[in-house]
Amino acid sequence: MSSETKQILTTDGIPLEVSLKKAEKKNKIKAFLLVAPLLLFLFITYVFPIGEMFTRSVDDKMITNMLPKTFKAMEKWDGKELPPEEVFAGFYSDYKVLIENQTQGKLGQRLNKEKNGFNSITKKLMRQIKRNKIDETQSIKKQIMKVHKRWRDVEYWQAIKRTAPPYTMAKYLKGMDMYFAADGSIAQVDEDRRIHRILWLRTLEIALFVTIFCFLMGYPIAHLLATLPMKYSNLLMICVLLPFWTSLLVRTASWMILLQQQGVVNDFFVMIGLVGDDNRPEMMYNKVGTYVAMTQILLPFMVLPLYSVMKTISPSLMRAGKSLGGTPFVAFWKVYFPLTIPGIGAGCLLVFILAIGYYITPALVGGASGTLISNQIAYHMKTTLDWSFASAMGLMLLSGVLVIYWIYNKLVGVDNIKLG
Amino acid sequence: MSKNPEFVKFDKVDKSYDGKVLVVKDLQLDIAEGEFITMLGPSGSGKTTCLMMLAGFETPTNGEILLDGNIISNIPPHKRGIGMVFQNYALFPHMTVYENLAFPLRVRKIEKDEIDKKVDKALSMVSLNGFETRMPGQLSGGQQQRVAVARALVFDPAVVLMDEPLGALDKNLRESMQYEIKHIHESIGVTVVYVTHDQSEALTMSNRIAVFNDGKVQQLSSPAELYEKPVNSFVAEFIGENNTFNGEVSDISGDECKVKLPNAEILSNAISVKSKGEKTTVSLRPERALIEPTEKMDNLFSGKIEEVIYHGDHTRVRVNLLGNPEFILKVPNSTSNLELKVSQEIKIGWNSYDARALDPK
Numbered sequence: 001m002s003s004e005t006k007q008i009l010t011t012d013g014i015p016l017e018v019s020l021k022k023a024e025k026k027n028k029i030k031a032f033l034l035v036a037p038l039l040l041f042l043f044i045t046y047v048f049p050i051g052e053m054f055t056r057s058v059d060d061k062m063i064t065n066m067l068p069k070t071f072k073a074m075e076k077w078d079g080k081e082l083p084p085e086e087v088f089a090g091f092y093s094d095y096k097v098l099i100e101n102q103t104q105g106k107l108g109q110r111l112n113k114e115k116n117g118f119n120s121i122t123k124k125l126m127r128q129i130k131r132n133k134i135d136e137t138q139s140i141k142k143q144i145m146k147v148h149k150r151w152r153d154v155e156y157w158q159a160i161k162r163t164a165p166p167y168t169m170a171k172y173l174k175g176m177d178m179y180f181a182a183d184g185s186i187a188q189v190d191e192d193r194r195i196h197r198i199l200w201l202r203t204l205e206i207a208l209f210v211t212i213f214c215f216l217m218g219y220p221i222a223h224l225l226a227t228l229p230m231k232y233s234n235l236l237m238i239c240v241l242l243p244f245w246t247s248l249l250v251r252t253a254s255w256m257i258l259l260q261q262q263g264v265v266n267d268f269f270v271m272i273g274l275v276g277d278d279n280r281p282e283m284m285y286n287k288v289g290t291y292v293a294m295t296q297i298l299l300p301f302m303v304l305p306l307y308s309v310m311k312t313i314s315p316s317l318m319r320a321g322k323s324l325g326g327t328p329f330v331a332f333w334k335v336y337f338p339l340t341i342p343g344i345g346a347g348c349l350l351v352f353i354l355a356i357g358y359y360i361t362p363a364l365v366g367g368a369s370g371t372l373i374s375n376q377i378a379y380h381m382k383t384t385l386d387w388s389f390a391s392a393m394g395l396m397l398l399s400g401v402l403v404i405y406w407i408y409n410k411l412v413g414v415d416n417i418k419l420g
Numbered sequence: 421m422s423k424n425p426e427f428v429k430f431d432k433v434d435k436s437y438d439g440k441v442l443v444v445k446d447l448q449l450d451i452a453e454g455e456f457i458t459m460l461g462p463s464g465s466g467k468t469t470c471l472m473m474l475a476g477f478e479t480p481t482n483g484e485i486l487l488d489g490n491i492i493s494n495i496p497p498h499k500r501g502i503g504m505v506f507q508n509y510a511l512f513p514h515m516t517v518y519e520n521l522a523f524p525l526r527v528r529k530i531e532k533d534e535i536d537k538k539v540d541k542a543l544s545m546v547s548l549n550g551f552e553t554r555m556p557g558q559l560s561g562g563q564q565q566r567v568a569v570a571r572a573l574v575f576d577p578a579v580v581l582m583d584e585p586l587g588a589l590d591k592n593l594r595e596s597m598q599y600e601i602k603h604i605h606e607s608i609g610v611t612v613v614y615v616t617h618d619q620s621e622a623l624t625m626s627n628r629i630a631v632f633n634d635g636k637v638q639q640l641s642s643p644a645e646l647y648e649k650p651v652n653s654f655v656a657e658f659i660g661e662n663n664t665f666n667g668e669v670s671d672i673s674g675d676e677c678k679v680k681l682p683n684a685e686i687l688s689n690a691i692s693v694k695s696k697g698e699k700t701t702v703s704l705r706p707e708r709a710l711i712e713p714t715e716k717m718d719n720l721f722s723g724k725i726e727e728v729i730y731h732g733d734h735t736r737v738r739v740n741l742l743g744n745p746e747f748i749l750k751v752p753n754s755t756s757n758l759e760l761k762v763s764q765e766i767k768i769g770w771n772s773y774d775a776r777a778l779d780p781k
Contacts, residue, residue: 314508314510316506316507316508316510317510317512319475319477319497319504319506319510320504320506320510320511320512321512321523322476322477322496322497322498323475323476323477323497323498323500323502323503323504323581324498324503324504324523324524324527324571324572324575325498325501325524325527325528325575326498326523326524326527327498327527328496328498330498330527331498334512334523335512338514339513339514
């Protein structure tokens, strides 16, 4: 075959392929220029911040820059017994520079995070240095060891050595309630302090249930929307979209009015005698409140993809199913339902991913038992100012979403997703 | 085996969707077992509504529908055992051809071997063997249509309904499918109720045709009778081509009547006129009028040729005759030694038997 195919030339004698490429080139450039602003926008608002977040989450350069001589001296130390004189000397000269620059406090804090007790002994050492109590002509090791007994403890020097690499996974471990133990292995924190794991599981649980609730409520609505005559379906569509046009905060606040103990729903329950006046159930500041408010808020994200898929399913298919002898249920289950799977996939994925990172609603109506991992991230962003930890958890959340996306792709196939 | 002449019976069926307008009015229709009956009519005439009532997707507002002597008005569609071919095929897009055909058998809990046999038989009936694993999306329109027909027949229903099944196909394919469906019907003898608005389709395929207009059956008869002997002006107009003269009955004796036109009087066959002075529309098929007739005909007039249109196998001549400028004549090409030119005066004759005096338009 290949021997027969000659290179086809245009009338000008240029090979056809070359000529075609030339002709297409202009269009390609034009097309690229059209999307270039979007590409740039995506890069600035998406790729760059995520990259920044990643470097921040693993960055541990601060301490590396603070103690250059110490870490250099430590390279030869095996870390089993107390370090030799050079390490002490290196640490002393590094620390003196820090005191001159008045940044010694940051070192104390950072080391204290690595191992409790560093803060006080570094302060004590600082006072000694400021009073010129350290004689540089004599053994620095002996003098530092005299400052506090913890300076004689090898574990504290091991802790310093652990901070040597400029990058650390410590924040990620912390996000999973784990830490680097003294010997460098990964250990779990005490059982009563494992708060993050609870939050992760709760986030998954709430996202899962909100997705299920949204699906159960959204499917019939979408079906109704797709099959009702135009004049009714338009009205219903407005009802579905109305929450979209209302501020998230307003909607959450209205749920607070409805769900609180002296709220409308409870009043109604008391009025119809479902519960006693002195025994009103708590429907807010717990998981119930989060479920109710989040389901309502995320419902349109389930309804719209489902609706757009159902709209394309010809009603004659259900009729065909019935006329061929299928009961209405069989016709629905074997014919209609399989055809809506792309919409179900899109809706569930959308709701789940949105729910997993939800923030305002759980913060307002969730209370202590209804807050999610995103509230914890916000807490570290705003209150403890531990941005690297917040970044690490944000990235963990992102990779969680990617994993779910991957699983979904394996199970259903992303090509099957239909958003409209 | 004697055939039941009232296998399907519409008994005084009314249907209204909004409580104001009757879409189907007092429908009385008997369909014999094994018959191929076509409901023909313009859109909005109620024919599809009748089909949907028979299939069970619409309920009659009044009256009963009987299938083999049993009232089925209250039986849900899936228990009626009626096969249906839909306008856009309605093949299940997520199932293969085999699964589509097996669907009605599986819901009937038929064994796998039996299903395989029946599917194979149905596919060979529409000459689609070897297409079992294809998805409907991979088939051409004609093939999808065949699958839809096979699916409606695979579970041996007593009645098969077809709702404009060929509407989406191109002309050639439509014609060959018409013959194919007709042959399938002849070979398995199933009762077919076919809905279409295409009169040539109805004429080629049916045993009987029910012409619908305005929610009523205007005429129910064989294709030949429908064409040759329309009972009213609507049917005459709707089926085939038709030349009309509007006039007044000036004399009537038995089957014959004289109709007075503004400038002439023609002899006609009195169909729906009873007495002198009645207004009437006389209907005449174009091929029944001859140019320069050699034999004696009891109507003979002359007119001026307005237009000559060449159609390949025949030539159409538009003549201004007796005040009707739209009078059409069909001249077969074999006799075209006639010189036909625009503004030529020609003599046109026809037998009074072929000119049917119907209700006024």
